[in-house]
Amino acid sequence: MATKKIILTVEKTDTGFSAYSQDYPIFTTGQSIPELINSAYEAAEFYFEDENIKLSNTDIKFEIDFKQFFKYYKVINAKFLAQKIGMNATLLSQYVNGTKKPSAKQTEKILNGIHQIGQELSEINLLQTA
Incomplete structure (x- = not known):
């Protein structure tokens, strides 16, 4: 089973937070940071589902300016x-x-x-x- 390294950029929004990847079509939102992190893992796993890639918490890195x-x-x-x-x-x-x-x-x-x-x-x- 292959793994990926995904960097998600986090931004503050009027309703909470958003995160997106420059390298993959992965985008998600959350009202809080913990909700955003959970949503991000779900979105990334959904995107790679057909490729039989299992993600762990070390595969996704969150960055914020x-x-x-x-x-x-x-x-x-x-x-x-x-x-x-x-x-x-x-x-x-x-x-x-x-x-x-x-x-x-x-x-x-x-x-x-x-x-x-x-x-x-x-x-x-x-x-x-x-």
Whole structure:
């Protein structure tokens, strides 16, 4: 059984999210990110159904640009992130607004910072007060 590598570009819409592939006629929508991901797997499996290709979660990669990412994840403050990763806040703001494009090295630095924040948040337990 063959496998494929599919890259889906994610965009924020007025009603939720959309995802599409540049390489295959695969397009889907969802009201939330989890719904979009499920719909994307269904759409991709449907497209490759006749070719006897079974997809796994490692076969589909979701990509989102900085502007779209920060539009959805408003909880991540660009100024805080810039400070955390040692980047000029104005420069990160330009990436977020789409006025400048980050290099691959800068993109990796930003993504590592986002992942670090996510890891830190996933390890926190909040205390309930009476």
